[in-house]
Amino acid sequence: MNYDIIIIGGGPAGLTAGIYASRARLKTLLLEKNITGGLAATTDKLENYPGFPDGISGMDLLERMRKQAERFGTEIKEFEEVRDVKPLNKRIEITTVQGKYSALSVIIASGSEPKKLNVPGEEKFRGRGVSYCATCDGPLFGEKDVAVVGCGNSGLQEGEFLLKFVKSVTFVEFLPRMTAEKILQERFQNRKNTRFLLNHKLIRINGGETVSSIVVRDREKGKEEELPVSGVFVYVGFKPNSDFLKDVVKLDTSGFVVTNGKTETSIPGIFAAGDIRSKDVRQVSTAVGEGTLAAIAAEKYIQGG
């Protein structure tokens, strides 16, 4: 099937690109390996996305973006995982598990997924106390003691969500300071049932059938401590969904797509937007902006500059 633009990924960046591309009356296909929404849809409440003074659930916001893209004509195919991207005679060929497509321009918006800790016990207890989605699994840990690893925005936000259910949250942060927004940090001042272990490294996750404790090391003093917890929620950053892009476009050392300010990748006609880009800030608001840039750049490219 031939399209003008194919967008890979159905998170905020991809869906926004879909809105702009369709409104430009370009024949637009969006391929999503899972369901649309991306990582942002797993956020309990987005409080920093403009336009929603009382916050909005990630799921709600992304559902609205999907409807908006579809309304203007973006064709969305879910559960279509892209295997290969190949520039071929002024067109770009895309191979998925199910079939082949071709487009004049491609926007990569395949996003990122939560990074793993790579500590003993993490794989073994995944789904048995180790979780990467507090909004999904948090309610199963009612009246239990849990740990949240990582004190960035995600860690503190999801920790706050968990406190609706759990008995206590111990936050473990590798750095000597928290990187979350100040407003999020303030909410934990004098808060009961929380403990912060900054400058601590999680060494090991222990348990039988399910998680029973974690071992942390004080990075300054070198002292190790075992903490009894039933759950470990991991928020230590993101890794790119870029396996299918190796040897296609230039990636940075961590595997994110290298672009310039116009979202152009190393290959003409291929653009990248959102979390998959090599950059410092990964927010829904920046993904939306980059989706816009990429769609407009792709339109110009198709029109011949």
Next chain:
Amino acid sequence: MSEEKKQPKVVVSSTPSCPWCSRVKSYLRQRGVRFKEIDVSRDRAAARDMVRRSGQMGVPVLLIGSRPIVGFNKSLIDRLLGLK
């Protein structure tokens, strides 16, 4: 679903805030699959039962007949329910 009576019993254990849960439920509705829904955030006994059956402390968990399926595993769901 060709014959309604042929459909095995389907139970979906979920939590209200879980995006995957709501998508799996809307998928089943879209395909005309009847299912029972359990909110494991409210029903502690059901939550324990789910963990025991599936060995999982994560949602969604589907029970198709007696077979637990963890997460939105579309191809497996399609296969077990004979959906095309």
